[in-house]
Amino acid sequence: MFPEQNSGYGYEDCKATADWLLTQTDIRPVVGIVCGSGLGGLADMLKDQVVFNYKDIPNFPQSTVRGHAGQLVFGTLKGRPCVCMQGRFHLYEGYPIQKITLPMRIFKLLGVETVMLTNAAGGLNQDYKVGDVMIIKDHINMPGFAGNNPLAGPNDDRFGVRFPCMSDAYDRELQQLAMDVGQELGYSDFLKEGVYCVLGGPSFETIAECRMLHRLGADAVGMSTVHEVITARHCGMRVFALSLITNQAVMDYESKEKANHEEVLQTGRQRAKQLEQLVSAMVTRIEHSQNYA
Numbered sequence: 001m002f003p004e005q006n007s008g009y010g011y012e013d014c015k016a017t018a019d020w021l022l023t024q025t026d027i028r029p030v031v032g033i034v035c036g037s038g039l040g041g042l043a044d045m046l047k048d049q050v051v052f053n054y055k056d057i058p059n060f061p062q063s064t065v066r067g068h069a070g071q072l073v074f075g076t077l078k079g080r081p082c083v084c085m086q087g088r089f090h091l092y093e094g095y096p097i098q099k100i101t102l103p104m105r106i107f108k109l110l111g112v113e114t115v116m117l118t119n120a121a122g123g124l125n126q127d128y129k130v131g132d133v134m135i136i137k138d139h140i141n142m143p144g145f146a147g148n149n150p151l152a153g154p155n156d157d158r159f160g161v162r163f164p165c166m167s168d169a170y171d172r173e174l175q176q177l178a179m180d181v182g183q184e185l186g187y188s189d190f191l192k193e194g195v196y197c198v199l200g201g202p203s204f205e206t207i208a209e210c211r212m213l214h215r216l217g218a219d220a221v222g223m224s225t226v227h228e229v230i231t232a233r234h235c236g237m238r239v240f241a242l243s244l245i246t247n248q249a250v251m252d253y254e255s256k257e258k259a260n261h262e263e264v265l266q267t268g269r270q271r272a273k274q275l276e277q278l279v280s281a282m283v284t285r286i287e288h289s290q291n292y293a
């Protein structure tokens with residue numbers, strides 16, 4: 001079972017895709033950005049863009065969700081070479097977990113050192129409001145409890161070790177940088193720090209599930225990011241991730257609120273500019289092996 005699980009997503013496949021991309025552009029990205037639902041505008045920040053439709057990239061999956069354009073955008077952000085996924089893949093789209101996370105390994109082989117991931121999430125923490133931005137400090141991998149981990153299957157040492165540590169998954173310096181930059185930009189009122197819990201989706205959570213997740217220590221719930229984080233850390237990239245709280249998770253049987261994708265996309269549009277400012281200001285201040293100042 002395991003060898004088949006990895007077929008099509010192994011080192012040679014990732015290398016072939018990365019090498020193909022490197023023949024199509026001179027940009028050598030050091031930062032990789034992943035746009036969450038409704039947050040694809042982050043890619044518009046890039047200058048000198050070279051854009052690939054996912055369907056034209058060898059081995060690449062296709063985006064099937066509204067709010068995920070399905071384009072890989074290379075470009076520069078204040079001089080820093082970047083690559084941006086305008087659209088990600090989710091377990092509920094029916095892809096094997098290794099396929100969802102394949103872009104992280106391609107990022108690594110392109111030369112990316114730092115990955116910045118964004119997502120839309122429901123707020124479980126009662127102090128959170130719609131529109132808050134939660135810097136992710138840790139995660140709870142619910143699908144992982146049932147064995148659905150992107151690293152399941154044979155380990156390829158060229159990517160990383162068999163048993164990677166996850167207690168340092170979210171880079172603490174980058175979390176502090178986000179707080180500092182957010183403060184300078186005047187965003188302190190809506191900037192939080194917390195724990196993100198991933199579920200498989202696509203159904204939103206029941207009231208009982210939200211209550212349980214909150215009791216377990218999750219501040220926000222979503223359907224992505226964690227698989228990408230595990231894969232990115234496995235192959236040694238630094239990780240920063242944030243959640244835009246697009247809706248309040250429903251925790252109360254008296255509530256008339258209903259989670260829906262329209263509200264998720266709408267909140268994304270409302271906070272888009274501030275998220276772009278935050279991410280671009282951070283990118284200019286992250287240190288990499290080359291100096292782009």
Ligand SMILES: O=P(O)(O)O[C@@H]1C[C@H](O)[C@@H](CO)O1
Pocket residue numbers: 035036037038065088090118119120121201222223224225260261264
């Ligand atoms: O890609 P993200 O995690 O931002 O997308 C969230 C989770 C679901 O795909 C969708 C629900 O509205 O938004």
